[in-house]
Amino acid sequence: SQKIEQNSEALNIQEGKTATLTCNYTNYSPAYLQWYRQDPGRGPVFLLLIRENEKEKRKERLKVTFDTTLKQSLFHITASQPADSATYLCARRNNAGNMLTFGGGTRLMVKP
Amino acid sequence: DAGITQSPRHKVTETGTPVTLRCHQTENHRYMYWYRQDPGHGLRLIHYSYGVKDTDKGEVSDGYSVSRSKTEDFLLTLESATSSQTSVYFCAISDPKQGQGVETQYFGPGTRLLVL
Numbered sequence: 001s002q003k004i005e006q007n008s009e010a011l012n013i014q015e016g017k018t019a020t021l022t023c024n025y026t027n028y029s030p031a032y033l034q035w036y037r038q039d040p041g042r043g044p045v046f047l048l049l050i051r052e053n054e055k056e057k058r059k060e061r062l063k064v065t066f067d068t069t070l071k072q073s074l075f076h077i078t079a080s081q082p083a084d085s086a087t088y089l090c091a092r093r094n095n096a097g098n099m100l101t102f103g104g105g106t107r108l109m110v111k112p
Numbered sequence: 113d114a115g116i117t118q119s120p121r122h123k124v125t126e127t128g129t130p131v132t133l134r135c136h137q138t139e140n141h142r143y144m145y146w147y148r149q150d151p152g153h154g155l156r157l158i159h160y161s162y163g164v165k166d167t168d169k170g171e172v173s174d175g176y177s178v179s180r181s182k183t184e185d186f187l188l189t190l191e192s193a194t195s196s197q198t199s200v201y202f203c204a205i206s207d208p209k210q211g212q213g214v215e216t217q218y219f220g221p222g223t224r225l226l227v228l
Contacts, residue, residue, distance in 0.1 A: 008152075043202050043204075043219030043221055044155070044202075046216045046217065046218065089155065098162065099157055099160060099170060100157070101157075102156075104154035105154055
């Protein structure tokens, strides 16, 4: 089965620091990985997509890496702010390309 | 949540009763999905649709059925609700480019369902 795992423990960091979240997958490398943000009581919101042939992708203070050797994606938020506090979900495309499998999410808490 | 609405937003029902949740989109996206989200399990796909009257099962489809008679509406039905179906249900839509699979999904605000 195609599993995708995220650290279920909350990540607590100080404002201004860089937050790094990890997403690990099993079996073959997916064509791409996606990262979503979810606030309490709301649906997930798409942030970034990184393809298998892309090592790194950036969007403002966000950076995502994709390491097919380690079977891992790292999600970085630089100069973190309390407003970045949320749960971040990683998702992979299945082999047929018709659905996503989501990780359980990692809750990030940025303290002022 | 723009362009996607779910109804009802909250529902309390009793075991054994039928329940229908509605997802409505104004984006004209081809794909629509129903997920459930539970602590410790994350988001799990129940059913999805890749066009009008075209649906397929997801990871946790037992006890659920879906219908899509119009592009904009995707209904999720619990034929006989059970306590294990207490969850938060999210609808999502996507509009994959030709031959590029699922791509980005856009989620609705969710429906909280409590089965007593």
